[in-house]
Each structure stands twice: as structure tokens, then as C-alpha cells.
Amino acid sequence: MSRADVDTAASGRRTRRPDGPRPRRGWTARRREVAAGYLFVAPQLLGTVLFVLVPLALVFWYSFHEWNVLVGSFEFTGAANYERLASDPALPGVLGATATFSVGLVVLNLSLALALAVLLNQKLRGTIVFRTLFFSPVAVTLVAWTIVWRFLLQDDGGVNGLLTALGTEGPNWLRRETTAMIAVIVVQVLKNVGLNMVLFLAALQGVPQELYEASMLDGAGRWTRFRRVTVPMISPTILLTSIITVVGSLQVFAQIDVLTSGGPGTSTTVLVYYLYQNAFQFHDFGYGATLSVLLFAIVLVLTVVQWQMRRKWVVHED
Amino acid sequence: MKTDRSRRAKLALYGLLCLLAVPFVFPTWWMVTSSLKPANEIFAFPPSLFPSDPSLAAYGRVFEFAPFAQQYFNSMYIAAVVTVGTLAVSSLAGYAFARIRFPGHNALFLVILVGLLIPSEVTIVPLFQMFNAWGLIDTHWPLLLVPIFGAPSVLATLIMRQFFIALPVEIEEAGRMDGLGRFALYARIALPLSRPALGAVAIFSFLHSWNLYLEPVVFLSTPEKFTLPQALTQFVDAYGGPMWDVQLSAATMSALPVLIVFVVAQRQFVEGLAHTGIKG
Numbered sequence: 001m002s003r004a005d006v007d008t009a010a011s012g013r014r015t016r017r018p019d020g021p022r023p024r025r026g027w028t029a030r031r032r033e034v035a036a037g038y039l040f041v042a043p044q045l046l047g048t049v050l051f052v053l054v055p056l057a058l059v060f061w062y063s064f065h066e067w068n069v070l071v072g073s074f075e076f077t078g079a080a081n082y083e084r085l086a087s088d089p090a091l092p093g094v095l096g097a098t099a100t101f102s103v104g105l106v107v108l109n110l111s112l113a114l115a116l117a118v119l120l121n122q123k124l125r126g127t128i129v130f131r132t133l134f135f136s137p138v139a140v141t142l143v144a145w146t147i148v149w150r151f152l153l154q155d156d157g158g159v160n161g162l163l164t165a166l167g168t169e170g171p172n173w174l175r176r177e178t179t180a181m182i183a184v185i186v187v188q189v190l191k192n193v194g195l196n197m198v199l200f201l202a203a204l205q206g207v208p209q210e211l212y213e214a215s216m217l218d219g220a221g222r223w224t225r226f227r228r229v230t231v232p233m234i235s236p237t238i239l240l241t242s243i244i245t246v247v248g249s250l251q252v253f254a255q256i257d258v259l260t261s262g263g264p265g266t267s268t269t270v271l272v273y274y275l276y277q278n279a280f281q282f283h284d285f286g287y288g289a290t291l292s293v294l295l296f297a298i299v300l301v302l303t304v305v306q307w308q309m310r311r312k313w314v315v316h317e318d
Numbered sequence: 319m320k321t322d323r324s325r326r327a328k329l330a331l332y333g334l335l336c337l338l339a340v341p342f343v344f345p346t347w348w349m350v351t352s353s354l355k356p357a358n359e360i361f362a363f364p365p366s367l368f369p370s371d372p373s374l375a376a377y378g379r380v381f382e383f384a385p386f387a388q389q390y391f392n393s394m395y396i397a398a399v400v401t402v403g404t405l406a407v408s409s410l411a412g413y414a415f416a417r418i419r420f421p422g423h424n425a426l427f428l429v430i431l432v433g434l435l436i437p438s439e440v441t442i443v444p445l446f447q448m449f450n451a452w453g454l455i456d457t458h459w460p461l462l463l464v465p466i467f468g469a470p471s472v473l474a475t476l477i478m479r480q481f482f483i484a485l486p487v488e489i490e491e492a493g494r495m496d497g498l499g500r501f502a503l504y505a506r507i508a509l510p511l512s513r514p515a516l517g518a519v520a521i522f523s524f525l526h527s528w529n530l531y532l533e534p535v536v537f538l539s540t541p542e543k544f545t546l547p548q549a550l551t552q553f554v555d556a557y558g559g560p561m562w563d564v565q566l567s568a569a570t571m572s573a574l575p576v577l578i579v580f581v582v583a584q585r586q587f588v589e590g591l592a593h594t595g596i597k598g
Binding site: 292 | 339
């Protein structure tokens with residue numbers, strides 16, 4: 001932010017300088033500059049207001065209404081939807097599934113991404129090939145990737161075939177509660193971990209070599225160097241990727257729809273999926289909007305908490 | 319002795335990397351090769367790595383069961399329009415927030431930043447209601463407008479702004495001396511220099527649109543209007559069971575072009591994204 005201000009302040013001065021002797025022209029140049037600024041940001045600003053902020057306000061407004069699209073009812077009911085939310089017998093399960101999914105996804109994704117990045121950050125021939133391989137699922141159509149895994153995870157699919165060949169027997173992954181959740185998490189991590197890996201790799205390559213040499217002179221071992229040098233130096237990237245991954249984990253819908261449809265039972269019904277079911281399968285827009293408010297609150301709180309945490313553990317920031 | 323140990327460490331590392339690569343690579347490989355197998359061979363175990371008798375029969379059936387060419391075209395043109403639209407909107411706004419000083423620019427920037435916190439999943443109910451009121455349900459308009467102006471484009475604006483901030487102001491000085499206006503400075507000087515950032519924004523807005531699933535499922539009901547992700551899930555037999563060979567052929571067709579572009583241009587692809595990532 002501060003750098004931007006300095007830059008723009010400097011350019012602002014430059015605009016005025018050549019026109020110094022004739023103040024009137026200088027004034028129009030400044031005015032033209034301001035007009036350009038507003039015109040440039042107008043599409044983004046108006047679009048964001050119309051397609052993001054207005055809908056957000058409407059979500060709150062709708063959440064105070066009883067609104068069933070099939071019946072055609074639309075009636076102000078105050079906090080009734082929120083009372084229903086508080087006593088919804090399905091909600092604890094949904095929030096539990098959401099928490100399990102998000103925590104599992106974030107932890108597995110970030111640790112695997114960091115591990116792969118460290119492995120690929122060695123002086124070794126062919127690391128670019130491996131980087132390409134680990135990254136390749138990012139380029140595969142999401143639903144195509146998920147369909148293939150649904151096949152591989154069937155009772156008689158490739159994963160269990162492999163396990164049989166190794167001498168153990170695998171479960172029917174997508175038909176059991178615990179394994180279905182694991183499957184959904186792992187399939188999603190494999191799809192996108194390459195993205196975070198690449199971000200970590202770029203950050204690792206930006207760590208000055210002298211720091212490692214200095215810590216080696218101090219007699220630090222590999223693990224100490226990783227903890228005391230690497231992690232602090234790449235902490236801004238860790239913060240960025242964890243915010244993106246946490247928010248992303250709360251948006252996962254396609255994979256769950258294709259792999260498990262929220263089942264078995266409701267074991268993989270995360271909040272987005274529950275919202276979708278209520279709004280677009282049961283046509284209950286009022287309660288759907290209330291669940292949207294809850295989703296928004298969770299995204300907001302998690303982002304703010306992580307942003308606050310940066311003071312504590314992000315070491316350097318420019 | 320020492321070189322021997324380091325060579326063994328190297329071998330172990332290669333082994334580990336190969337093992338780790340299996341779950342990343344095998345599904346794609348299996349998808350492509352199985353689409354060429356007859357249906358009964360798809361289920362064979364151990365899975366055959368190469369089809370014994372490659373055939374394109376299932377590919378033909380993709381086009382019999384669904385208006386797949388139309389659906390393919392829908393995905394392509396929607397992703398293209400979203401990409402171009404996002405590039406235009408985000409580079410203009412990013413440039414203005416980085417370079418131009420106008421009253422309220424900090425406040426307006428904050429307003430736009432709020433958009434980052436609001437994924438379209440949160441606003442899908444009112445979005446449906448709005449597009450319904452405008453008579454745009456079962457059209458492609460929501461799939462174009464929501465990504466071009468929603469959270470993904472806010473992220474793009476942020477990336478573009480960071481890039482333009484890092485671009486030295488002096489570069490524009492010559493153009494300014496020649497009396498170029500703001501738009502000319504942006505279009506003729508800043509934009510050509512921002513290719514890496516534009517490339518990264520193009521890649522992720524294309525992929526975002528290409529993978530979009532919730533919006534098509536919510537907004538579209540006519541198969542001729544479907545995009546690929548939704549179309550792929552529709553290849554089921556009369557009992558609702560998936561027709562695997564047909565589905566895998568369709569999945570392969572949906573994935574292969576992007577995958578080929580990625581392999582050919584993987585350097586720009588990966589490094590472009592990584593580059594803007596650390597700056598964003």
C-alpha cells in the first residue's frame with residue numbers, strides 16, 4: 001500500500017510540473033487524470049457492486065424471509081430462519097463434516113505441497129519433469145479428474161485391485177462414512193496440491209543461500225535449518241497459500257457432488273452442499289440464504305483470524 | 319565412499335519422487351488409455367496400461383448420446399470470453415489503483431477487495447433470483463458475468479495492481495513527454511510490459527471458467543446449453559449407472575486440449591503462476 005502511494009504521489013507531481021506556468025491547463029490535466037482513474041476502475045467497481053455486494057446484501061435480506069419457490073411464498077418472518085438454524089438436527093453433522101473436510105484438506109495440502117517443494121528444490125537433474133508431473137492434475141478438467149477417481153475407488157476399482165495385489169483388502173471407499181471422507185479429501189488434494197507446491201518452490205528459491213551457509217557454520221542440522229531458516233523465510237507464502245486453501249476448501253462442491261453426492265448418509269455433506277440441497281433441491285430459498293450467511297460468516301472469521309496471525313508468525317513482509 | 323553414499327541418496331530420492339508421482343499421473347494416463355478400450359477391458363485387473371485393441375468406438379457414441387460438439391463449443395467460447403473480459407477489467411482497474419491518484423482510490427480499492435471474501439457459493443441464491451428477474455435463467459449470461467466481475471476477477475485485479483506497482487514509473491516518462499494520455503500510456507506502454515502477469519491471469523481465469531460446476535448446475539437446464547463439466551456427468555444408462563467407456567471418452571476429450579497446452583507451455587504456465595503468486 002505504502003509503495004503505491006509513493007509511486008502515485010510521484011507521478012502526480014510529474015503531471016503537474018510541465019504545466020506549471022499555466023495553472024489552468026494544469027488543472028484540466030489533473031482533472032483528466034482523475035476522470036481516467038474513475039473510468040478505469042468503473043467496470044470492476046460496478047461489476048463487483050452488482051454481482052457481489054448487492055447479492056451479499058440480498059442474502060441477509062432473504063434470510064429473514066420464509067421463501068419457498070415451489071409454493072411461491074415470500075413472507076417476512078424475522079429471525080425464524082435463524083431459530084431453525086440453531087435447532088436444525090442435521091446442522092451439527094454438516095458443520096462437523098465441513099470442519100473435518102477443511103482441516104483434513106488444508107493440513108494435507110499444505111504439508112504435501114511443502115514436502116514436494118523441498119524435494120524438488122534439490123540440485124538434481126529432472127526436477128522440472130517431476131514438477132510437471134505433480135502439477136499436471138491442475139490442468140485436467142476438474143470433473144474429468146473426479147470421474148476417473150470415482151471409477152478407481154469403486155469396490156472392484158483400481159485402488160482396491162492394487163491393495164489386493166499388495167496382499168490387503170481395501171474397503172468400498174465411497175460407500176463407507178470414514179473412507180468416503182478420506183477419499184474426497186485426497187482426490188481434491190491430488191488435484192490442486194501442485195499449485196501450492198509451485199508457490200512454495202518459488203518462495204524456497206528466493207531464500208538467500210548465505211542464510212543457510214551461516215546457519216551451517218553455527219552447526220545447525222538439516223531439520224533445525226528447515227525450522228529456523230526456511231520456514232520463517234517463506235512464512236509470507238505459507239500465510240498466502242493457507243488463506244487461499246482454507247477459503248477454497250469451503251467452496252468445494254463439484255467433487256462432492258460427483259464422488260459421493262454428500263453421502264453415504266450425510267457423512268460428506270459439507271456446508272456448501274447442504275446449502276445447495278436446501279436452496280435448489282428443496283427450493284427453500286429463505287433457509288438457503290440463511291445457510292449462505294453462515295458460510296459467509298465462517299469464511300470471514302477464518303480469513304480475519306489468519307490475517308491477525310500474520311503478526312505473530314509471519315517474519316518479514318514487504 | 320562419500321560419492322557412493324550421495325549417489326545412493328540420489329537414487330532413493332528419485333525412487334521416492336517416482337512413487338509419489340503415481341497418484342498424480344496414473345489417473346490421467348488411465349483415463350486416456352481406457353477411453354480407447356472396449357467396455358469390458360476397462361474393468362480388467364490388473365489394469366492394462368495400454369489398450370490391447372485400441373478403438374475410437376466410444377468416442378463416436380459420445381456424440382450420439384449428447385449434443386457434445388455444442389457443449390464443447392459452449393465451454394470453449396464461455397472460457398474465452400471470461401478470460402478476455404477478466405483481462406480487460408482487471409488490468410484497467412489494477413493499473414488505475416497502482417498508478418493514478420484520484421480521490422477515494424483507497425476506499426474504492428477496499429470496496430473491491432471485499433469481493434475476495436465473498437465466493438459465488440455464498441451469493442448463489444440471490445444471483446439466481448437476480449438472473450431470474452432479468453429473464454437470464456438457462457442462458458450463458460450468468461456464467462459470463464459472475465466470473466468476469468466476481469471474486470476471481472478481484473483476485474486478478476490484485477495481481478495486476480501488484481505488477482504495475484513494481485513496474486518503474488520512469489518507463490512511462492517518454493510516453494508522457496510525447497503527450498500520451500492515460501489510456502495510451504496504459505495500452506501502449508504498461509500493457510505490453512505486463513505480459514507475465516496477463517499470462518498468469520489468463521491461465522487461472524480460463525481454468526476457473528473451464529471447471530465451473532455449481533453455476534451451470536444451478537442456472538442451466540437445457541442439454542444444448544450445458545458446459546463440459548455438467549455434460550460429463552450426464553452419460554448414464556437407463557438405470558442411472560455410468561456408461562464408463564463413453565464417459566471416459568468424453569472426459570478425455572474435455573481434458574486433453576488443456577493438458578497438451580500445459581505440457582507444451584509448462585514453463586510459462588508454472589512459472590507465470592508462481593511468479594504472480596508470491597507477489598500477490
